[in-house]
Amino acid sequence: MIDVAPEYDVIIIGGGITGAGTARDCAMRGLRTLLIERGDIATGATGRNHGLLHSGARYAVTDRESAAECIKENLILKKIARHCVDDTSGFFLTLPDDDLDYQKTFVKACQNAGIKAEVIDPEEARRAEPSVNPAIIGAVRVPDGSVDPFRLCSSNIVDAKLHGAHVRTYTEVIRLQVRQDTVEGVEAVDLRSGEKLSFRGRVIVNACGIWGHHIASLAGVNVGMFPAKGALLVFAHRVNNIVLNRCRKPANADILVPGDTVCVIGTTSDRVRYEECDHLSVTPEEVDLLLGEGMKLAPVLAQTRVLRAYAGVRPLVSADNDPSGRNISRGIVCIDHEKRDGLKGFVTITGGKLMTYRLMAEQATDMVCRKLHRDIACQTATTPLPGSEKGGIEKVLKKVWPTPTLTQKALLGRAGALAGSLPQEEEAGGSDLVCECEQVSVSEVDAALKHLDVHTLTDLRRRTRVGMGTCQGELCSCRAAARLARKASDPALARTQARAFIEERWRGIVPVAWGETLREASFTEWVYAEVLGLDDTL
Amino acid sequence: MSENSINHFEQCIKCTVCTAYCPVLGVNPAFPGPKQAGPDGERLRLKDKFYYDPSLKYCLNCKRCEVSCPSGVKIADIIQSARRRFNDDTPDLRDRVLANTDFMGKMARPFAPLVNKVVSLRPVKKVMDVMMDIEQERTFPKYRSKGFDAIFRSDFAPYQNRFPRHVAFFRGCSTEFQHPETGIAFVRLMNAVGIGVRLLDEKCCGVALMANGLWHHAEKNARHNVKVFSEAVAGGLPVVAVSSTCAFTMRDEYPGVLEVDNASVRESITLAEKFLFEQVDSGRVKLVFRKDYASRIAYHIPCHMEKLGWSIFTKELLQMAPSISLKVLDSNCCGMAGTYGFKKENYPYSQAIGRPLFEQIKSLSPDVVCCECETCKWQIEASTGYTVLNPVVILAEALDIEATCAANGGFVKA
Incomplete structure (x- = not known):
């Protein structure tokens, strides 16, 4: 049989934010790009987190490299993804139970990482954000914000498609075509029609987050993922308009993020078995913990309706030759399997955070380009996503909807300038x-x-x-x-x-x-x- | 979650029954309706002021949504409070004129005959319509040269000390400036049952100020009134009003919308009909009615009366008069809503809302229509041609004053 499978420069497996960002970057650099996702976009960890636009302050003390990455990406996203981002700013609050000395360590670490951290009077914090626990003894203002992960992921997909990428959701990769030492393509099933599909690709990018473990195994290589579950609660309305963090070493339920019309408290952090990743549920103990800790940040949560509970799995990666997982990094992991395993045409991009997805995509695309011997510069840091063009929203308000209805305003909030083209x-x-x-x-x-x-x-x-x-x-x-x-x-x-x-x-x-x-x-x-x-x- | 919880809008379970009871929604498609303007919109407004919807101004604040809500959501309070917090349009001259009922009354009084004449002239109405957006089909209620306060001081004040117990009378702007006869009827009623009347150093309850966006002024009036009421209440006097909207505003809108704490006086703020019924019901007071007074009365329950839940007292009192034949009208908003119906842009909606009520009145053809709210009175009189009287006026007329005085040790100067 003559092989008529369509051929791509790059096939990206995984339609989370990392895959979506990588597809956009690849397509913008002119690569013939295919993205395959077994479910819908943003179904894994991408859609199951706080939606916190980290300033990096949370990692400043414990993980300076991640902190520096965060603040850099924070400033970029505020420009390229305006309609996905809410520039709320954030507070790191010291409660009477917390050590006020930590605030000094924290502010110093922030400064070292290039994060603006301003100690403010607790009274000023209470005035600026009336929901904060009135008992606070210290407050630091940082450039945190919130980001809508669904919108961010979808915008990347839209832009990838606008640049010629093909996107197939509900398509599951069942086999990687490996010939000798090279991955040459994928075999997949369209889960909706049952049709068997086959695509040839010069480079395959594994961007499946925690599920990257499985895709790697299809290629016969090992990527040791260590699933860490995080549970969160959504409240029915915003109680805060500034992100609230505890000023202490990162722990459970110490961030309250206002996101769109709701706010979210989280998270917990517990190892789960890989098999559980597809069937997570939130336990009563987790709910109690989240509510109890959340009320310490904002006591009004005690009287606020809880809308739902959800949990995600952080795609943590163990360092090579560290089966115990002790040296787990939260930084970006971009693996060239040719170098590591002698397997050509296969790249894994994982670890990292929602916050650093663009940088992850840039690193992965750089690696793809090197493999393809293409020397094209990344432009994702400066090119706005569709809807976030400079002055776009203002133009819609001026030209299309000078007196917008509430529904039109809500659409503008969601789609940015694209709303005007509806x-x-x-x-x-x-x-x-x-x-x-x-x-x-x-x-x-x-x-x-x-x-x-x-x-x-x-x-x-x-x-x-x-x-x-x-x-x-x-x-x-x-x-x-x-x-x-x-x-x-x-x-x-x-x-x-x-x-x-x-x-x-x-x-x-x-x-x-x-x-x-x-x-x-x-x-x-x-x-x-x-x-x-x-x-x-x- | 209690009804007073700051998050009471979350009690909404989207049953949407309020939407069926909103009188505006059926006639004005620009209004998003109570559910969307209230609890739904609030979630978006909490996100950013940008999501404030100027069409919230179409809300009549009739509170029918709140009466219908099975979940205790203070829907109209949410809407009014959003207007207070987010609408930064400066009220224009028209709104200021309509809102400042007491100031305008004081200004107009010395020239009352002239003012009444001038504002009823067709060309003047036309000019006000074009220049100020005050609907030319409207006729302003007539100002009186001598206000209730002056009448009370000369005719009634001198002998009020003769009574063993007293009430503090909140007369309201319309009694003071346009309908002193309501106040006179109230004093005669009280005196006949042996109760003296004291006037309060009151300010306008603020309802028209709130409706027209003069929130700061309304809040000032509220604080003043609460202070004055505390003194009366400390002296053992209940605060009795004759306008249902004044009573409702001072009881519920002060805390609910203006965030002025009235907890210490709220339970003492009452309405003439409720107060009188309770006196009769407890046996402290006896009413004796005239044998020769016969009237077929159609009773319209004002929206704020529905919200207070007090129409039962008026019905009971009127039915005590043996020769009054009382028909309670279907529960409908008259469409006036204070100053709302005076505004040119609202006039057609105002008329459309009131139509079922007007038609029912016309089909019944009563001797007189009765209701506790002066702006309902203006609307019904203008739209049906029937005379509308406050229940207090009807009761004072139906009462055998002499016999009632004799039964209660009362005294009324002829």
Whole structure:
């Protein structure tokens, strides 16, 4: 049989932020690029963290190299990803239980890493951020912020595609084609159609985070991943507009991040077995710990509705020849398997953090380019992501929507300047709402369905925030499912998708199902099971 | 989570029943409705002031959403509080004129006949419409040359000390400047049942100031009134109002929207009908009604009366009069909402909201319409042609004053 598999310069496996950033960088440097992801984009650790735009201050004392990387990337993202970033600033608070001497060590370490850290009067901190524990005895202001990881990942994908990259989600790599000492391509399955696929690539990049362990094993090499689970709680609204950190050695539940309409407390850190990574759940002990510690930062959390709980796995990598994992680094790990294992055409990029994804992508792409003997400079540090162009949002407000509605404002917040290119009232009812909590319109949903690789309601949630508000899908599931089914010309899809979405939302609610959260979930259950008849067990 | 929790907007479970009860939503598509303007919008506004939606100004603050909410969310308070915190449009001349009910009253009083005449002239109305956006279809309520305060001082004050117990009377701007007869009726009622009346050094309750964005002024008035009320309450006097909106504002909007603590006086702020009913109900007071007074009365429950939950007292009192035939109108907003209906941009909505009420009144064709709110009165009178009276006025008329005085040891100067 004649081999007609499409050929790429580079095939990136993994549609998290690292893979998305790498695809963008490769495509911008003119490489024929394919990205393959077995699920949706941003499903792993990318979508399961605080969404903290680190200033690096958290690592200043313990990991100066990471801290310096963070502040550099922090300043870059504030420019290239304006619409994904909320430049809130952050406080490092010293509580009466904490050692105030640590503040000196902390400020000095920040200065050494190039992070602006300004000691402020506790009274000033209380004034600037009324949610802080009034008992604080010290406060330092740092340039922390928050970043929406879904939006950041999606923007990188969009830009990669605009630069010619091909992106295949719901496509699982089942085998790497290795001939002698060279990886030459991948064999994959389209999980939606069951179709077997094969792609040839001159370089394969393993950007699968914690799952990179598995992909490496397909190539016959070992990347020792050490999964560390982190659990987080989402509160139903923002209690703080400035990131709150504890000024002490990094520990459990010591960061409260305001992200879009919610705020998030986290995290815990526990070793889990590799097999558990696909089925994480948050335990009652973790919930208690997160709430207990969170209230110390912001006492009002005691009276704030908890929306859901979730957990992610940090893609920590053990140093070579260190099977015990004692020397685990949180820095970037970019492995040239040709050098390390004698396997040509295979690169693993892992470790690192959401914060340093662009730098990780740059390092990986540099390595790919060296292998391809292409000498093209990286431009991702200076080229804004689509939607974040300089003056773009201002232009939309001036030219397209001089008096924006709340829904248009919300869309501007999510899509940045791209909001202006959304078809205006494409058809009657385009401005109707699908999601009322987050103000997502029919036209925004339809645009996402059309352009953003959306196959399920959960994918749609990651692109638009549909179902992320307090009602957790109660009002929007059926409406969104109808749009999805209409796009797919498959009426039956509406039922299965609405049901699957409500079930997915419920899984995140279970660990925190008390009070108003339980009341609302019960109401939702009544609407969907009793009124709409979606409970097949009835 | 208690109803007073600072995060009460999170109690919303999106049942959306408030949306069905909002009188604005059905007539003005530019208003996002109570759920979205209230608890939903609040989450976005907490993120950034940018997400403040100027269409919140279409909210009537009728509180019907709050009455309907099964989850205890103070929806209208959230909306009003958002307007207070985020709307930085400076109120224009029109809004200031409409808002400063007491100042305008004092200014107009010396020239009342002239002012009343001038503002009712077609060309003047036209000019106000074009220049100030005050709807020309509206007629301003007439100012009186002699206000209630002056009438009280000359006619009633001298003998109030003769009574063994007293109430502090919050007369409100409309009694002072436009409808002193309501105040007179109140004093006659109280005196007839043996209770003396003391006036308060009051300021406007602030409802019109709040509606027009003069928050600071409203807050100042609130603080002043709470202070004055504390003195009255310390002296054992309840604070009795005749306007349901004044009473409601001073009880609930002071803490809920203006964040002025009124906890020490709140329970002592009451409405004439509630106070009188409780007196009768506890047996302290007896009412004797005229045999020759017959009237078919249609009772409109003002929105703020619905929110207070006090219409039962008015109904009970009116039904004590043997020859009053009382019909309680369907619960509908009249559309006036204080100064809202005076504004040109709101006028069509104001009329559309009130239409079901107007039609019901016309079909019933009562002798008189009765309600506790003066701006409902203005709206209903202008839109139906029927006379609208405060229940206090009707009660004073229906009462056999002499017999009531005799039964309670009261005294009313002829």
